[in-house]
Amino acid sequence: MGSHPHPRTPDDLPVPVTSAGRDGLAAFRTRPERALVALDFDGTLAEIVPDPEQARAHPDAVPALAALAPKVASVAVITGRPAGVAVRYGGFAGVAGLEHLVVLGHYGAERWDAVTGTVQAPEPYPGVAAARAELPGFLDVLGAWRGTWIEEKGRAVAVHTRRADDPQALFDALRGPLAELAARHGLITEPGRFVIELRPPGTDKGVALAAYAREVGAESVLYAGDDLGDLSAFAAVEKLRSDGVAGLLVCSGSAEVAELAERADVTVDGPSGVVGLLAALAAAVSAPGPGEG
Secondary structure: OOOOOOEOOHHHOEEOOOHHHHHHHHHHHOOOOHHHEEEOEEOEOOOOOOOHOOOOEEHHHHHHHHHHHHHEEEEEOOOOOHHHHHHHHHHHOOOOOOOEEEEHHHHOOOOOOOOOOEOOOOOOOOOHHHHHHHHHHHHOOOOOOOOOOOEEEEOOOEEEOOOOOOOOHHHHEEEEEEHHHHOOOOOEEEOOOEEEEEEOOOOOOOHHHHHHHHHHHOOOEEEEEEOHHHHHHHHHHHHHHOOOOEEEEEEEOOOOOOHHHHOOEEEEEEHHHHHHHHHHHHHOOOOOOOOOO
């Protein structure tokens, strides 16, 4: 969680701890119609749960997004999950006000648009199926079968250690062997919060975010995430800043991942804090207010 509360503006927005973040918030406030709001799903809009299939968006997430989305250029949910799964677990389909929402699933390889309600997806990557078939025996040989759980993700497969007696020790022990297994099948590994994902190379949240920011012509970008896989999106925002696009980096605070909090402009208290920030942004841009700077 955040190490200390952020100072707040009069309209209940946190004051970013960096000058670049304050510039990003000011740009958002000045021209919200040119702003892109991009969000991770698990750990950011939805609490992390032992069984990923039980994850659901925070109950106030959709109302906050529906209030904010009509006032900005676009809202994008960028996730490693299949796009359709994130839409179902988020409750995003058919919601008035979310016409500007897109879900970029599998790190941007899939895309769901609220306007059409359809998913655009490429053909499955053959290495994923081969690695998935090998995983049970592979984990058994390592003596790790009892403490792990395999999650099917369509264009990726993930090995979770959260249910193990010592999740961190098992996670650390599996990183090297799973990286070797992935490489044999032309895949890469993406570590997260007690999970190691095996997926095709060439896509990550940063690539997806940068491409979508260009597509919508964003003049400012807010990105909120909670995990190691969000570092590439943080880096993309930092690169956009160097190209003249304002940026605001938000960490959905977690004691499990310190790297994001160290690079963030604002740290909030998990999904409830993210939802509160989205609602405050929607209220703050409903009428002209003083810029932050």
